[in-house]
Amino acid sequence: SQQGEEDPQALSIQEGENATMNCSYKTSINNLQWYRQNSGRGLVHLILIRSNEREKHSGRLRVTLDTSKKSSSLLITASRAADTASYFCATGPGGSNYKLTFGKGTLLTVNP
């Protein structure tokens, strides 16, 4: 069964706008990761946030984690057409050393 669930399933914005995607999960986690997948390609890791962290930045990406609500958000600022992709959250459950559980993804379309 899926652990993470992204919301919305699809998002369409104009270039320059910010994009926010959310992820909710059900059980305790050790860390939460976000991945990007361009059409026809493999997933690429974007950012990892650990359960004891609340916010993390990487370039134009900002990730927040609220363990009390079992949710995370990914913000992409000043979006570009090249950001068009599917975005997945993945959770590493506490007690497991090597397995991630992926959500179904959010398809982001950035219109030029």
Add this chain to the structure above:
Amino acid sequence: DAGITQSPRHKVTETGTPVTLRCHQTENHRYMYWYRQDPGHGLRLIHYSYGVKDTDKGEVSDGYSVSRSKTEDFLLTLESATSSQTSVYFCAISESSGRATDTQYFGPGTRLTVL
């Protein structure tokens, strides 16, 4: 890109035929994974390996077997392919250390069609 290759990249086969997909890494990472990706289901773990000859099942392992005789190679076998196994298959690797699950690096995928 991490040094991960998958072969073949595309395959069309018939129901009942055995199929083997290969994942090869040059990173010497300990952990290797096979996922399938289907519309509406996201990525689902089929099998994974935590060392040579050490493998375990994921959430959708029925109809699949794996083998890892060398660190660099992880094979996924469909003993008798069915149409429900039509999917895109991804291999991933990671070098988990300590108690945290580390980043996974993905291969380019294999598109398998079972007629």
